[in-house]
Amino acid sequence: xxxxxxxxxxxxxxxxxxxxxxxxxxxxxxxxxxxxxxxxxxxxxxxxxxxxxxxxxxxxxxxxxxxxxxxxxxxxxxxxxxxxxxxxxxxxxxxxxxxxxxxxxxxxxxxxxxxxxxxxxxxxxxxxxxxxxxxxxxxxxxxxxxxxxxxxxxxxxxxxxxxxxxxxxxxxxxxxxxxxxxxxxxxxxxxxxxxxxxxxxxxxxxxxxxxxxxxxxxxxxxxxxxxxxxxxxxxxxxxxxxxxxxxxxxxxxxxxxxxxxxxxxxxxxxxxxxxxxxxxxxxxxxxxxxxxxxxxxxxxxxxxxxxxxxxxxxxxxxxxxxxxxxxxxxxxxxxxxxxxxxxxxxxxxxxxxxxxxxxxxxxxxxxxxxxxxxxxxxxxxxxxxxxxxxxxxxxxxxxxxxxxxxxxxxxxxxxxxxxxxxxxxxxxxxxxxxxxxxxxxxxxxxxxxxxxxxxxxxxxxxxxxxxxxxxxxxxxxxxxxxxxxxxxxxxxxxxxxxxxxxxxxxxxxxxxxxxxxxxxxxxxxxxxxxxxxxxxxxxxxxxxxxxxxxxxxxxxxxxxxxxxxxxxxxxxxxxxxxxxxxxxxxxxxxxxxxxxxxxxxxxxxxxxxxxxxxxxxxxxxxxxxxxxxxxxxxxxxxxxxxxxxxxxxxxxxxxxxxxxxxxxxxxxxxxxxxxxxxxxxxxxxxxxxxxxxxxxxxxxxxxxxxxxxxxxxxxxxxxxxxxxxxxxxxxxxxxxxxxxxxxxxxxxxxxxxxxxxxxxxxxxxxxxxxxxxxxxxxxxxxxxxxxxxxxxxxxxxxxxxxxxx
Numbered sequence: 001x002x003x004x005x006x007x008x009x010x011x012x013x014x015x016x017x018x019x020x021x022x023x024x025x026x027x028x029x030x031x032x033x034x035x036x037x038x039x040x041x042x043x044x045x046x047x048x049x050x051x052x053x054x055x056x057x058x059x060x061x062x063x064x065x066x067x068x069x070x071x072x073x074x075x076x077x078x079x080x081x082x083x084x085x086x087x088x089x090x091x092x093x094x095x096x097x098x099x100x101x102x103x104x105x106x107x108x109x110x111x112x113x114x115x116x117x118x119x120x121x122x123x124x125x126x127x128x129x130x131x132x133x134x135x136x137x138x139x140x141x142x143x144x145x146x147x148x149x150x151x152x153x154x155x156x157x158x159x160x161x162x163x164x165x166x167x168x169x170x171x172x173x174x175x176x177x178x179x180x181x182x183x184x185x186x187x188x189x190x191x192x193x194x195x196x197x198x199x200x201x202x203x204x205x206x207x208x209x210x211x212x213x214x215x216x217x218x219x220x221x222x223x224x225x226x227x228x229x230x231x232x233x234x235x236x237x238x239x240x241x242x243x244x245x246x247x248x249x250x251x252x253x254x255x256x257x258x259x260x261x262x263x264x265x266x267x268x269x270x271x272x273x274x275x276x277x278x279x280x281x282x283x284x285x286x287x288x289x290x291x292x293x294x295x296x297x298x299x300x301x302x303x304x305x306x307x308x309x310x311x312x313x314x315x316x317x318x319x320x321x322x323x324x325x326x327x328x329x330x331x332x333x334x335x336x337x338x339x340x341x342x343x344x345x346x347x348x349x350x351x352x353x354x355x356x357x358x359x360x361x362x363x364x365x366x367x368x369x370x371x372x373x374x375x376x377x378x379x380x381x382x383x384x385x386x387x388x389x390x391x392x393x394x395x396x397x398x399x400x401x402x403x404x405x406x407x408x409x410x411x412x413x414x415x416x417x418x419x420x421x422x423x424x425x426x427x428x429x430x431x432x433x434x435x436x437x438x439x440x441x442x443x444x445x446x447x448x449x450x451x452x453x454x455x456x457x458x459x460x461x462x463x464x465x466x467x468x469x470x471x472x473x474x475x476x477x478x479x480x481x482x483x484x485x486x487x488x489x490x491x492x493x494x495x496x497x498x499x500x501x502x503x504x505x506x507x508x509x510x511x512x513x514x515x516x517x518x519x520x521x522x523x524x525x526x527x528x529x530x531x532x533x534x535x536x537x538x539x540x541x542x543x544x545x546x547x548x549x550x551x552x553x554x555x556x557x558x559x560x561x562x563x564x565x566x567x568x569x570x571x572x573x574x575x576x577x578x579x580x581x582x583x584x585x586x587x588x589x590x591x592x593x594x595x596x597x598x599x600x601x602x603x604x605x606x607x608x609x610x611x612x613x614x615x616x617x618x619x620x621x622x623x624x625x626x627x628x629x630x631x632x633x634x635x636x637x638x639x640x641x642x643x644x645x646x647x648x649x650x651x652x653x654x655x656x657x658x659x660x661x662x663x664x665x666x667x668x669x670x671x672x673x674x675x676x677x678x679x680x681x682x683x684x685x686x687x688x689x690x691x692x693x694x695x696x697x698x699x700x701x702x703x704x705x706x707x708x709x710x711x712x713x714x715x716x717x718x719x720x721x722x723x724x725x726x727x728x729x730x731x732x733x734x735x736x737x738x739x740x741x742x743x744x745x746x747x748x749x750x751x752x753x754x755x756x757x758x759x760x761x762x763x764x765x766x767x768x769x770x771x772x773x774x775x776x777x778x779x780x781x782x783x784x785x786x787x788x789x790x791x792x793x794x795x796x797x798x799x800x801x802x803x804x805x
Contacts, residue, residue: 138167267314665696726760
């Protein structure tokens with residue numbers, strides 16, 4: 001039993017079980033013990049939906065079938081859909097694997113009671129006996145009579161058992177009219193009666209036997225006729241469904257026979273009957289006629305299976321594709337015939353044509369997709385502006401772990417002054433210059449050079465063939481020379497250059513491409529530091545310098561953690577009275593092995609590490625702490641100045657951090673390098689300076705005369721002091737012009753109300769000249785060198801500067 005069977009399929013299966021002469025009235029399917037499918041449905045609709053478990057007269061029999069796991073016969077009973085019948089119930093179980101199964105439901109077959117009685121002869125009035133049937137629901141122990149007159153049981157009937165599938169019935173019978181009284185001489189009468197009955201029964205039995213044989217032959221004939229009729233119906237149905245036409249040709253007489261479907265296929269009216277091969281040939285498409293005739297003739301002559309495909313023209317002149325198959329045979333009369341079938345394959349041909357066209361279209365689309373994929377892959381690996389390979393391509397080619405090869409040398413090119421072109425002429429001009437550079441590199445490099453654009457204005461040349469350093473230097477020199485030539489752009493002339501770093505894979509064990517790239521980048525950094533527009537090779541000295549810088553960087557970071565950076569203080573003196581007006585806090589590094597180091601030994605590396613603002617903050621904190629010590633020791637210093645870097649001034653958190661420190665208004669000055677001052681260039685710097693002034697922190701301009709500060713910026717900033725750079729002070733003793741220059745600076749400061757301090761005062765001659773020029777304060781080795789806080793305390797207490805003066 002299929003658990004997913006529907007009504008339509010159930011009807012097809014059940015119809016094969018209920019024949020015209022069957023005593024079965026209907027077959028029902030009851031999944032989950034509720035009737036849901038029925039055949040035939042007509043007349044039995046009322047039975048649909050019957051729930052065996054809730055039906056009082058059928059519940060026990062249904063459960064008995066499930067419990068016994070075999071067919072159970074019940075009845076006769078009154079049917080829900082009307083009438084009476086016997087019901088055979090077959091339990092159905094579904095295998096769920098692992099020796100487990102579940103109840104699906106019941107299949108019920110209803111036997112029509114009246115038809116069974118009638119066709120069994122029980123209702124025949126000529127029957128010489130009267131009988132009763134007992135044992136409802138096939139229960140032999142049940143004495144209930146369900147057929148016949150119960151009075152028969154009181155007349156000493158002859159009884160027997162009728163065995164059924166799940167029990168049986170008991171039958172009891174008496175002669176029609178009852179038993180006669182026993183006459184005198186009963187034994188002899190009964191013997192004669194028995195002989196007469198036997199004589200009467202023999203021909204009846206013989207007739208019955210012949211009748212049974214005749215009926216069996218008729219039944220078998222009817223069965224065969226029914227099988228033939230069913231086979232014919234199936235064949236007709238198959239031909240009709242498949243729309244196949246059948247033809248037959250007598251090869252001896254040339255007589256051709258077509259069925260109606262053949263006429264329909266060839267567009268011939270039904271009342272016409274083609275009877276010769278010529279009629280078939282006339283309908284063939286002119287382009288296929290010769291081929292079709294040849295294939296037919298070859299099949300006839302060889303006796304092989306005839307198989308051909310051709311076109312015919314129907315009554316409207318339209319093409320129709322026909323497939324034909326035929327086979328030769330000898331009919332019972334001895335004639336040689338060929339029997340075949342035709343069917344329309346126009347749709348198949350059209351579909352195949354469309355499939356071929358679709359396949360071609362798919363191939364075209366696949367080709368286009370492949371081209372698009374290749375283009376996308378090319379785009380993903382190439383720079384869209386210059387068309388050169390990009391960084392990803394370079395990585396896949398050389399830098400990944402399973403790269404194709406390791407280059408013998410890498411050349412890293414970075415353009416000089418390229419940003420100036422973007423800023424002045426716009427990015428379109430910059431793009432044009434990048435395209436120009438790409439073309440120059442293509443023209444300058446060799447076939448074994450791999451050129452890539454790896455950044456905004458950075459390019460890489462990977463050399464895959466071993467060449468000498470002289471060849472690499474020559475290539476770099478040619479590139480530099482080509483790129484320094486002016487490039488016209490929209491009536492403008494663009495000038496830029498290139499710095500180049502070269503790394504060569506000279507190690508016997510080989511260097512990874514990634515390490516080569518790092519080395520080339522370091523060589524490029526050196527080229528830029530040495531003046532740009534040049535090339536440099538990575539060598540052992542550069543490597544040693546890098547290692548030294550790295551070690552220094554590590555030591556600087558460690559020194560910050562251990563608070564090894566501290567301030568040294570150099571006093572400042574009034575030019576007239578030589579009283580101390582303040583001190584400048586200068587950063588020093590108390591190196592654990594090298595002693596106290598000046599900023600010149602670590603400042604550039606600290607700037608690269610971007611820790612100069614952090615050092616400034618450490619020096620400021622320590623200066624404030626020492627100021628508190630001086631005050632506690634009774635030493636009064638009017639002001640203390642500390643240096644502040646450009647990075648610190650650009651810190652948006654500067655003011656908040658300063659507010660957390662114990663700064664007294666008017667006692668602290670920040671020294672700013674003159675190069676920081678570019679008129680209104682940085683809003684954060686300008687805002688921080690304004691906030692510093694508001695908190696009573698003076699602003700001083702350090703190294704005045706070496707930077708870019710203008711008179712306008714001095715007016716806008718309004719610094720409290722400016723310090724003349726020591727290189728301007730040193731020559732004033734010997735040079736009149738230099739003295740006049742310093743005098744002019746002092747005059748400018750006085751005219752703007754700014755105090756002027758001279759740095760680098762080395763001798764008392766400097767003191768005398770600067771005092772004469774009107775300088776306000778002096779600072780230099782003529783009085784004191786920078787010193788730690790403890791030494792400063794002793795220096796002030798002992799008035800040592802007076803001794804020097």
